[in-house]
Amino acid sequence: MRPTDMSAKIQANYEMAKEAYSAAGVDVDKAVETLGDYRISMHCWQGDDVMGFDHDGPLTGGIQTTGDYPGRARTPDELMSDLDKAYSLIGGRHRLNLHASYAIFKNGFHDRDALEPSDFSAWVDYAKDRDLGLDFNPTYFSHEKARQYTMSDPDPAIRDFWVEHSKACVRIARYFTESLDSHCLLNVWIPDGAKDIPADRLGPRERFAESMDRMLAEPHDRDKVYVSIESKVFGIGMESYTVGSAEFGLCYAASRGILPLMDNGHYHPTESVADKISSALLIFDKIALHVTRPVRWDSDHVVRYDDETREIAKEIVTCGRDRILLGTDWFDASINRVAAWVVGMRNFQKALLSALLTPREEHKRLQDEGRYTELFMKQEELKTLPFGAVWDMFCERSGVPTRDAWYNEVVAYERDVLSKRDAT
Ligand code: RNT
């Protein structure tokens, strides 16, 4: 189809969709417009299988990428170029989420405890040019001093190293907020834990809390640098005990006035992060999310447009965009990595759109009036309204390719850029 014919078709389909949705009590134009306001912090680490630039060793910390699809980004320039390609295929304006291991050293190597803001000036330039906000994460894995424990290690020298790293990251986050006129989410996730039943559960948690307190003492403006703590239920090699458990994360964050970060791969598979958001927001002013797809375990598959993601999106839309910091977290090395970003981000956006296309007030009223049969029926009928036509219009209005047209660009990029990488 010629592009003009395609646009006319999208317009015509959209008009039909508008009719169908307005009969269900939904303002479609408003939904499309509002979706553009949701900024998602896209994780840099899908592009290079969580390798980073500050070490040669393997990925550790109980997380894993699997697959050997060619074309992994090996340098900052390659990663930036791949990120650009991905952003160009995703509607709306977003953010970039960096890990400390992605330092770009201009004045010689600095170990994690001695990282400087200048080690991230290339990223600030990158973000400035593209009007992206930056978020940040200390990296407590893939390092010789990250053995079984980091911030909770019994050895004070190891703990000091990681506390110094954490403080350096606070300074870097501060530098981001000062350079970019935007907040920075600084998220702490430690891989500390035990493979087998621990003798002492309390000690490591006491030490982790103390190390966190030392990190938080590093001066920062709490209205700009939002420190969060990401909890977890288990990891590979720490199946029996995780220092930063859900209870630790929530209680610590509540008591210190920082944010909890919930990753939907970090709970028992029958638990739902969608169900946790409203409870957390009764207590916390803001919370943060890592949206991912756990398949039987915390596998970090690329997000699909599935029930779990849609239910999380429904809560985001209901509970308020301004109070929930949205981030993504998956790493699949078995498919084209640029496509992995694009599919997952577009799916998350589709889920948000589907929430925006829900007559929430009406559904809430049906619930409150005990009209459960009607509510059930309406929820199910809504699913087959012409959603795709509205999604197409969002892409069209955002200036990104509609439907699967973006894939041709990824194929061309793979041919011209990614496939050349393995030859060198
Ligand atoms: C690990 C956590 C964490 C990491 C990234 C790389 O289980 O989800 O968020 O995935 O920091």
Ligand code: ZN
């Ligand atoms: Zn995560």
